[in-house]
Amino acid sequence: MSYVGPDFEPPQPRRPRRGPLTVALAALVPGALLGWLVYETAGGSGDDGGSGQAAVRSSPPAASSAPSDDAKEPGASPKPTGTPSASAPAASGPLKGKVVVIDPGHNPGNFQHASEINRKVNIGTNWKECDTTGTSTNDGYTEAKFTLDVAHRMRTLLQEQGATVKLTQDGDRPFGPCVDERARIGNEAKADAVVSVHADGSGAGNRGFHVILPGAVKSGAADTRAIVGPSRDLGERVAGRFVAVTGSAPSNYIGDGSGLVTRKDLGGLNLSTVPKVFIECGNMRDSKDAALLTSGAWRQKAAQGISEGIVSFLRG
Secondary structure: OOEOOOOOOOOOOOOOOOHHHHHHHHOOHHHHHHHHHHHHHHOOOOOOOOOOOOOOOOOOOOOOOOOOOOEOOOEEOOOOOOOOEOOOOOOOOOOOOOEEEEEEOOOOOHHHOHHHHOOEEEOOOOEEEOOOOOOEOOOOOEHHHHHHHHHHHHHHHHHHOOOEEEEOOOOOOOOOOEHHHHHHHHHHOOOOEEEEEEEEOOOOOOOOEEEEEEOOOEEOOEEOOOOHHHHHHHHHHHHHHHHHHHOOOEOOOOOOOOOEEEEOOOHHHHOOOOOEEEEEEEEOOOHHHHHHHOOHHHHHHHHHHHHHHHHHHHHO
């Protein structure tokens, strides 16, 4: 999700409350940062193999979207063809009976449907575009391709734990879904956890990941008050495991080094009635982060870290 572009109003950086938020990561970040320093010394190639987990085969995304300025806020309801991608029958495991919805940010076909994705939808606090095209690396590797690949890897890992997994889109519809529909998919699935996967499009030199948490909103169709607490718990666990597994450091440009940001302007969060967070896995416009995001080995680590955070949340 990018914070720049003609169709996006950049949010003012928020200074999250320190207390439990920062403390939750404090135990994990020092060790992870040591790994980060080693990574920096080695040049940050991100191609040094997997995270110690078995390799996961991921389905290739349907198509690749054109590079564009990112404004991370997926979809709404002009209902194009396509339905939420249901998981295969869940295996027996510790997450048997749990439902996880993975929301791969943006759709590879969005750039071909400008009028549809620019249509405004109500997100409770105001009106925003249905969706955006997403960002890309300077070499043209698109965010939509990245998010689908990570989502496929996560789906496999979580199904192995026994979870029922649904995707909001799987490159199986011409565009979208819009932000309001993305939220509705998680709500109607009665998901135990929802994670929206993204990559940022900030300036060069801005590096690292951050997890976006819902703020307390009560406006129109939006009422996040019941999910703020559990979403924070989910976000802290995802951030902690992402650090530990990938070795990536929290963002150096947003979140005051905590890797956590609270926002009230994202329809995918505002309209959710189940625990939900966004994760920006890195900055596609920075060459060092881009080297990670374009590495299949690193994407496996990213999927593993996010999935472990979800598992930790669901198991309590």
